[in-house]
Amino acid sequence: MAFDRRGRRGSSREGGERGGDRGFRRRREEPARAEWIPRTELGKKVLAGEYSTLESVFNSGRKILEPQIIDFLLKGQLTEEVMEVTSTQRMTACGRKMVMRAVVLVGNRSGYVGVGMGKAPESRDAINEAVLDAKKNIIRVRLGCGSWECGCGQPHTVGREVHGNNGSTHIWIKPAPRGVGIVAGETSKKVLELAGVHDAWSFAKGRTRNVLNMILATISALDSLNNLKKGTDAQSEEETDAGAEGGAEGGAAGAPQSSVSDALQSAASGKPGEENGANGANGADAA
Numbered sequence: 001m002a003f004d005r006r007g008r009r010g011s012s013r014e015g016g017e018r019g020g021d022r023g024f025r026r027r028r029e030e031p032a033r034a035e036w037i038p039r040t041e042l043g044k045k046v047l048a049g050e051y052s053t054l055e056s057v058f059n060s061g062r063k064i065l066e067p068q069i070i071d072f073l074l075k076g077q078l079t080e081e082v083m084e085v086t087s088t089q090r091m092t093a094c095g096r097k098m099v100m101r102a103v104v105l106v107g108n109r110s111g112y113v114g115v116g117m118g119k120a121p122e123s124r125d126a127i128n129e130a131v132l133d134a135k136k137n138i139i140r141v142r143l144g145c146g147s148w149e150c151g152c153g154q155p156h157t158v159g160r161e162v163h164g165n166n167g168s169t170h171i172w173i174k175p176a177p178r179g180v181g182i183v184a185g186e187t188s189k190k191v192l193e194l195a196g197v198h199d200a201w202s203f204a205k206g207r208t209r210n211v212l213n214m215i216l217a218t219i220s221a222l223d224s225l226n227n228l229k230k231g232t233d234a235q236s237e238e239e240t241d242a243g244a245e246g247g248a249e250g251g252a253a254g255a256p257q258s259s260v261s262d263a264l265q266s267a268a269s270g271k272p273g274e275e276n277g278a279n280g281a282n283g284a285d286a287a
Contacts, residue, residue, distance in 0.1 A: 036072070047072070078107065080106050083105055084102070085103075086100070088100075099120065100122060102127045102129070103212050104133075104134050107196070109193065109195075111195070112138055112140060112141065113191060113219065114138030116134025116135070116137055143155035143159070143196055146175035147175040162225060163221055164217045164220030164221025165206075166213045166220060169207055169214055170206050171202060173221050173222070178199055182198070185204060187211055195222055
């Protein structure tokens with residue numbers, strides 16, 4: 001009969017005795033993730049390869065309704081950060097019912113960031129719901145070098161001063177030269193880091209202790225960069241105007257050329273007759 005190290009009987013791995021497998025914890029196999037079957041038109045196009053980057057999805061103007069689209073386009077690039085987990089209560093006929101609320105940030109530290117909120121009876125389930133919600137609310141952040149003290153041209157800060165608010169919370173984000181870092185509070189600093197901002201100055205007022213309001217105000221400020229007029233649009237308008245002007249100039253220049261060519265043709269056709277007439281006059285004078 002086999003004994004284990006503690007002197008207990010029947011706990012050997014060879015088995016054969018009663019309780020031979022007791023005391024050994026088997027590794028639990030994680031269930032395989034189901035294959036993604038898109039349900040929206042955008043998801044089907046992404047899976048088919050019509051949209052290969054997240055930038056093209058944002059340029060199309062379509063709304064992201066499936067978090068699997070973000071997972072498909074940003075494989076292994078997203079970083080998740082749990083910002084807050086709190087409990088909420090509501091009164092029911094059976095008494096107070098407590099629900100956990102989680103606030104999660106996601107970002108790839110290179111121009112994309114999102115925030116989500118989830119509720120569930122358990123903290124882990126609330127965090128999972130918040131992650132899915134954050135992926136659907138992800139935004140594009142246009143980075144640049146808007147500091148007059150730097151002028152390096154690298155996308156390390158915001159392009160200009162921006163302002164965002166949510167409720168009573170207001171925040172202003174100003175571009176900073178390289179090496180300054182992120183001068184901001186703990187909450188807004190985490191948002192800027194996940195968005196890919198390396199240098200920035202900020203000023204906030206209002207109820208900045210509210211984590212969710214502070215995050216939403218910071219993301220609102222970063223999202224306002226997408227509403228600025230793009231230089232490519234102005235360039236395309238200039239090219240269109242230049243093409244119209246070129247066509248007008250070409251039409252104006254084409255008229256004199258055609259008139260000159262007609263004059264040359266008429267002169268060439270009348271030249272032999274003039275020469276014959278001159279020869280005839282010379283012959284009459286000679287006679």
